[in-house]
Amino acid sequence: MNNKRTKLYKYAEVIINAKLDSKAKALLWFYAYVYNWEEGKPSYWSQRRICASVGMSQSTYQIKRKYLEELGWIGFSIVVLKLLAKYPLSIVTGK
16 A cells, blocks of 8 residues: 555656646546556546546546647556556656
8 A cells, every 4th residue: 555655646746747737637636546556557437437536527528638648648548657657757757
């Protein structure tokens, strides 16, 4: 549990410092929160369930998801979260 919390907090720091709008950050935070850090696997939630949890319409979700995909923050299998689980912060900061 401690390892999960540490990785989540490190990723949260990356999200906080990212040059993104608040709805995009909320979506990234949600993805990070439901990510299975111990097994290094994303959790699969339906679009409706994500929208209900984050508090955004499905059309806003589609816009923000596309925005994050174009910027490379997320992909088909949420590649960024997978990589950060394996190499925390090194991918984003280059350190």
